Amino acid sequence: MNIRTQKDAGTVWSLMGRGAVAAAALWLGLFGAPGVGLAQAGAGTGGGLVAGAASSGSAEGLPTADRSVLQWVERMHAAPCQRAYTGTFVVLSASGAMSTSRIWHACDERNRLERVESLNGTSRTVFRRNDEVRTFSPESRTVRTDRRDTGTTFPRVAVVSGTAISQHYAATRLGQDRVAGYLADVVWFKPQDALRFGYRLWSERDTGLVIKLQTVTADGKVLENAAFSELDLRATVQPEQISRLMDTTAGFKEVSAPATRTSAEAEGWVLRQPVPGFVPVSCHQRSMAAADGAGQVLQCLYSDGLASVSLFLEPFDATRHPAQPQATSMGATHLLAQRLNADTWVTAVGEVPLQTLKVFATQFQRVR
Known part of the structure; x- marks a missing residue:
């Protein structure tokens, strides 16, 4: 990476x-x-x-x-x-x-x-x-x-x-x-x-x-x-x-990442085929700070009741995103990041095998 x-x-x-x-x-x-x-x-x-x-x-x-x-x-x-x-x-x-x-x-x-x-x-x-x-x-x-x-x-x-x-x-x-x-x-x-x-x-x-x-x-x-x-x-x-x-925040600078509740469908995205056992839990459009370099990020969460997968979608930026897919792990949590289409970068994260993240990433598509 x-x-x-x-x-x-x-x-x-x-x-x-x-x-x-x-x-x-x-x-x-x-x-x-x-x-x-x-x-x-x-x-x-x-x-x-x-x-x-x-x-x-x-x-x-x-x-x-x-x-x-x-x-x-x-x-x-x-x-x-x-x-x-x-x-x-x-x-x-x-x-x-x-x-x-x-x-x-x-x-x-x-x-x-x-x-x-x-x-x-x-x-x-x-x-x-x-x-x-x-x-x-x-x-x-x-x-x-x-x-x-x-x-x-x-x-x-x-x-x-x-x-x-x-x-x-x-x-x-x-x-x-x-x-x-x-x-x-x-x-x-x-x-x-x-x-x-x-x-x-x-x-x-x-x-x-x-x-x-x-x-x-x-x-x-x-x-x-x-x-x-x-x-x-x-x-x-x-x-x-x-x-x-x-609630005692005196002496600390308060920062936040504004989030608007939405759905993948409302933002023009669908899973072509449901991933067996996983259902949509929530979806938010987030405004990231300039220091994060991501701008608007769509986060959609899926779960099977025990394991969960989050998909983060943002505009593809050649200055920040590599040409090849990237994978890493932290304990039981795996991360897969790759270009989804010409203008979108997707990062899939979850306590699931890497292959499961690949299924999510390949099945997610834009419909409008």
């Missing part, structure tokens, strides 16, 4: 808002190496994976072994508002890159709030209040405000309307394990095709919160490990405290 494309990729990474994960999506990590038995699956987890008998304890009253894919996802989606919590979250990619963050999370009747502070690399603090995201950068004394429909910097499962997760993943409970002092159900989400990765997750027994996750290729390679190294599910975190800190 050349220097110009690196700059463009940096703009896209910032739009994706990924500081620690783990979860684009729908930031959910799971495990799905085909044919892996329980004993094999337990190897290398850092704890003893115990195959326990089916037990109750779900909100639905079902034994854990009998939960369907959708029931597991729904339980994990509701988990973050079961209790306030704080914790230290560590993401380790196969390349050896590591990201560590401190998280404070709380909910009230109307809002889901979190504060995420980076503990290594560039100093920054990210606040989220529902779909509003505010990033404080102490070094530049700037605060950036965005609105995002999905994505977060800690493991959270989102509910995506119109998806059919059970058609594209099979869920198997592998047993129990302990993470950060908490007992968790270990669940294997196995993909049913080559368009998505497998996932393995650790769901805390009482709340359903995802406290550890892995993203794995079809041949069993772990692309990313993410887990709480320390977690307090009895923390006294008040939503109003997080909200007040989020």
Whole structure:
């Protein structure tokens, strides 16, 4: 990847808002190496994976072994508002890159709030209040405000309307394990095709919160490990405290990337053939700052309920965009950038195999 494309990729990474994960999506990590038995699956987890008998304890009253894919996802989606919590979250990619963050999370009747502070690399603090995201950068004394429909910097499962997760993943409970002092159900989400990765997750027994996750290729390679190294599910975190800190911008220069909600069709774009399992979630026309060099960028997000793909379309600029397609990865997230037609440059990003991004890029076309 050349220097110009690196700059463009940096703009896209910032739009994706990924500081620690783990979860684009729908930031959910799971495990799905085909044919892996329980004993094999337990190897290398850092704890003893115990195959326990089916037990109750779900909100639905079902034994854990009998939960369907959708029931597991729904339980994990509701988990973050079961209790306030704080914790230290560590993401380790196969390349050896590591990201560590401190998280404070709380909910009230109307809002889901979190504060995420980076503990290594560039100093920054990210606040989220529902779909509003505010990033404080102490070094530049700037605060950036965005609105995002999905994505977060800690493991959270989102509910995506119109998806059919059970058609594209099979869920198997592998047993129990302990993470950060908490007992968790270990669940294997196995993909049913080559368009998505497998996932393995650790769901805390009482709340359903995802406290550890892995993203794995079809041949069993772990692309990313993410887990709480320390977690307090009895923390006294008040939503109003997080909200007040989020709104305290004195001493920071406020910047934003104005975004207008739209649709791919309204902007003259369609997928010639739907990518199996993926449905449109949102689409925004964004005005980027002059320093980003992109001008107007159309961002369209697609999801299968676990994995997600974002497509960024902008006018082709020979001074910034190379002639050949460019591909790179960051942990489990892959990026493909290429010329789409004579006047358009597309960047596809997602926690999916590179081949899936190629399918999206080749199927996207202008109709007017």
